[in-house]
Amino acid sequence: MAQKQVALLELGGSHSECMYAQIQFLQSRGYGVHIVCNAHLWPFFEAVTGLAGHQLHVVETSIKNHWGIWRRLRAYLKANSIHTIVVNTAENSVVRDLTVLGLPVKTWAGIVHNGRKFNRGFTLRKLILRKIKRCYVLNDTLLLHVLPPAGIKLGCFYPIFFPQLEATPLEKPAGETWVTIPGSVMPSRRDYESLLAQVAAKGLPAHVKLIFLGKYDAAKHPDLASRLQSLPRRSQVVTFEQPVPEPLFQSYLAQSDVILPLLHPGVNMFEQYIQTRISGAYNLAFAWKIPLLMERSFGAWEDFARHAVLYAVPDLLETLAGLVQSPDQLQARKAAMEADPKFAFAVQCQRYMDLLQ
Structure with a gap:
């Protein structure tokens, strides 16, 4: 029997x-996996072993560009006998046009990252x-x-499996606790102000480091830069100028002790994060x-009721200090996860395949 082929699409x-x-x-179930993605994303996948093929695109907003993507993709699917497409981000204009024009496949599946669009998104509901x-x-x-x-x-899976890369050596002193905030530094998305105001007033415990694990553009966020520079122990905060x-x-991540998403009431789209969105920090x-x-508003989520420590925003630093001073509690929570x-x-593989097959 010929190997089944599937295209994973991220445009x-x-x-x-x-x-x-x-x-x-998909590879564990014997599928040949093809990656179809924006050209600038290919470096994330070129080291992945066992791929059956790939096709790269430069995506623009014009109809002419989308038409060209459709023609090339249609030819690629036919040439490789691909009858299944999984769209990694379903809610965008390129996918809209590809679904309207149609492709020679039997099965379409897709991930909807903004669940609110299920409820009120015209393009997703009526076209895609x-x-x-x-x-x-x-x-x-x-x-x-x-x-x-x-x-x-409708189904659900957790994309929590990553290729094991060669580790970059990092020195972590014995007894030090790393509290990591993953993702590019974006004050509109995360409430850095509340955290840093409490740190400025009370200080971090001496053995704690805050890791801002993403690009931090000080020129773009001067208020945040000023707040960071004024901290009594700036050396306890790690930032990165580049991705x-x-x-x-x-x-x-491998040496982090706590993940802190910093999603608080008042940040952009907080109400969506409570019900219809996730942060990549969770996975x-x-x-x-x-x-x-x-933050305690998330206590109704099953995963956080089981695997998170909840806090009220005014008590964030106090809760953090109590947690890092209880290494046994941290280890117990890690063991439970x-x-x-x-x-x-x-x-998770079975969940994914149950919907696809």
Whole structure:
């Protein structure tokens, strides 16, 4: 029997980290996996072993550009006998045009990252989902809050499996605790102000470091830069002027003790994060089995009720200090995450394949 072929499509320019787990799931079930993505994303995948092929695109906003992508992709699918497409980011204009024009495949599936669009997004509901009938979300709690149109099969998986890269050596002094805030530094998305105001007033415990694990542009965020520079112990805060290379990113995660997403009431899209969105920080915590520190509004989420320490914003630093002063509690929480069957490869692979097949 000929090997089944599947194309993983990411033409939205982001969420590429969600493709690693899918590649592993599909390869473990004997599929030939083809990557179709923005050309600038290919460096994230070129070291992945066992891929059946790839096609790269430069994506623009014009109809002419989308027409050209459609023609090239249609030819690639036919040439490689690919009858299944999984769209890694379903809600974008390129996918809209590809679904309207149509492609020679039998099965469309896709990940919807902004679950709110299930409920009120015209383009997703009325155009894209006319073709994509199998949709994934990326946390079980989102299933309680999204309302897809009739006829849509909805499932959930956690993309928490990553290629093991050669570690970048990092020196971590014995007894030091690393509290990591993953992602590019974006004050509109995360409440750095509340954290840093408390640190400025009370100071960090001497053995704690805050790791801002993403690009930090001081010129773009002068207020934040001023706040950081005025801290009494600036050496306890680690920042990066450039995007963090993936091997270094993973090395910091491997030695992190706490993940702090900093999603607080008042940040942009907070109400969506409560019900219909996730932060990529969650899946990094689940992948590396790192306890989370979450604002108490998230206590209704099953995963956080089990694996996070909850806090009120005014008590953030006090809660953090109490947690890092209890290494036994941190180890117990890490062990509980490692023992949780939900995070096992076999479980998540089965969830993914149940919807696709």
